[in-house]
Amino acid sequence: MNATLDHISAALNDCDENSPFRLENEGAYRAWRARKLESRRQLHADRVFAVAPDAVLSRSLREQLRRQVDAFNFAIIETRSVVDKRGFVEINRQFGLKQIDSNPGADADSVTSLRVVDDADERAQYIPYTNRALNWHTDGYYNPDGRRINAFALYCVNQAERGGGNYLFDHELMYLLIRDQSPELLASLMAHDLMRIPPNIQNNRVVRAEESGPVFSIQPGSCKLNMRYTSRPRNIVWKSDKRSERALNLVREILMDGEAGVEIRLQPRQGVICNNLLHGRQAFHDDARQPPRLIYRARYYDAIDLDRGPDLQHAVCQE
Numbered sequence: 108m109n110a111t112l113d114h115i116s117a118a119l120n121d122c123d124e125n126s127p128f129r130l131e132n133e134g135a136y137r138a139w140r141a142r143k144l145e146s147r148r149q150l151h152a153d154r155v156f157a158v159a160p161d162a163v164l165s166r167s168l169r170e171q172l173r174r175q176v177d178a179f180n181f182a183i184i185e186t187r188s189v190v191d192k193r194g195f196v197e198i199n200r201q202f203g204l205k206q207i208d209s210n211p212g213a214d215a216d217s218v219t220s221l222r223v224v225d226d227a228d229e230r231a232q233y234i235p236y237t238n239r240a241l242n243w244h245t246d247g248y249y250n251p252d253g254r255r256i257n258a259f260a261l262y263c264v265n266q267a268e269r270g271g272g273n274y275l276f277d278h279e280l281m282y283l284l285i286r287d288q289s290p291e292l293l294a295s296l297m298a299h300d301l302m303r304i305p306p307n308i309q310n311n312r313v314v315r316a317e318e319s320g321p322v323f324s325i326q327p328g329s330c331k332l333n334m335r336y337t338s339r340p341r342n343i344v345w346k347s348d349k350r351s352e353r354a355l356n357l358v359r360e361i362l363m364d365g366e367a368g369v370e371i372r373l374q375p376r377q378g379v380i381c382n383n384l385l386h387g388r389q390a391f392h393d394d395a396r397q398p399p400r401l402i403y404r405a406r407y408y409d410a411i412d413l414d415r416g417p418d419l420q421h422a423v424c425q426e
């Protein structure tokens with residue numbers, strides 16, 4: 108067994124053997140599936156939760172957020188006034204998000220300021236720093252195993268004059284829809300050699316080494332489902348056997364069908380905190396007379412865990 112397989116086996120062994128995401132656990136999957144679909148029926152994905160960087164979430168709010176995240180894998184939040192990057196990070200901490208990932212376009216504090224940059228800026232070659240549409244993807248799908256992105260957060264300081272909405276698709280729901288239709292194709296999406304991402308080489312310097320891995324995996328530690336995906340055809344090589352092609356086509360069909368996706372257009376003071384679900388962005392247009400669109404983004408190695416926020420003991424005592 109090679110090092111990669113060793114790693115995957117060790118990760119799975121760390122997880123509860125009853126994980127609903129393990130293909131052999133049909134009973135656990137059925138129970139999880141029923142709970143998931145029922146909570147999605149009962150709750151509203153577009154509900155907005157009031158939060159503050161300097162006030163710990165109350166027990167009841169935490170419970171409501173836990174249900175929301177279990178159902179949809181994201182929650183929309185709103186602050187009373189616009190917070191700075193530090194406040195944004197503090198809010199994310201209350202969701203148990205602490206291990207922040209830094210990417211080359213991020214600011215010194217590892218938070219990325221998503222805005223249209225000048226053509227002379229190196230980042231202008233990357234779509235997030237332009238006003239162009241971003242197609243379906245999960246964040247950091249090109250990251251190595253040790254830097255797997257399990258959650259990210261966006262916070263809107265200024266919205267564009269037109270466009271700039273986000274669309275979201277719960278990756279657990281994608282898993283569910285595929286498993287219901289074809290466990291065999293789901294197995295293909297969990298194969299560790301399904302995707303290969305060539306290295307990123309800029310000016311003869313390796314910015315990122317070659318990466319490979321599955322679309323769906325179970326994360327060590329949290330035992331949550333992780334999805335790595337991009338609908339961009341460039342800079343990614345998919346395994347080309349018939350079953351893998353059918354599996355990837357099924358993902359595309361479900362995304363194109365659009366029925367289970369959610370569209371949101373963040374307003375200033377609003378954000379979305381999510382496990383690393385499938386998402387995209389509409390193209391947008393800034394009004395030159397208004398402040399340009401500015402969204403803070405932070406990516407995390409943790410998955411959302413509302414029991415891992417700061418000072419919970421203190422919060423419980425206050426109730």
Ligand SMILES: [Fe+2]
Nearest residue numbers: 244245246386
């Ligand atoms: Fe993204």
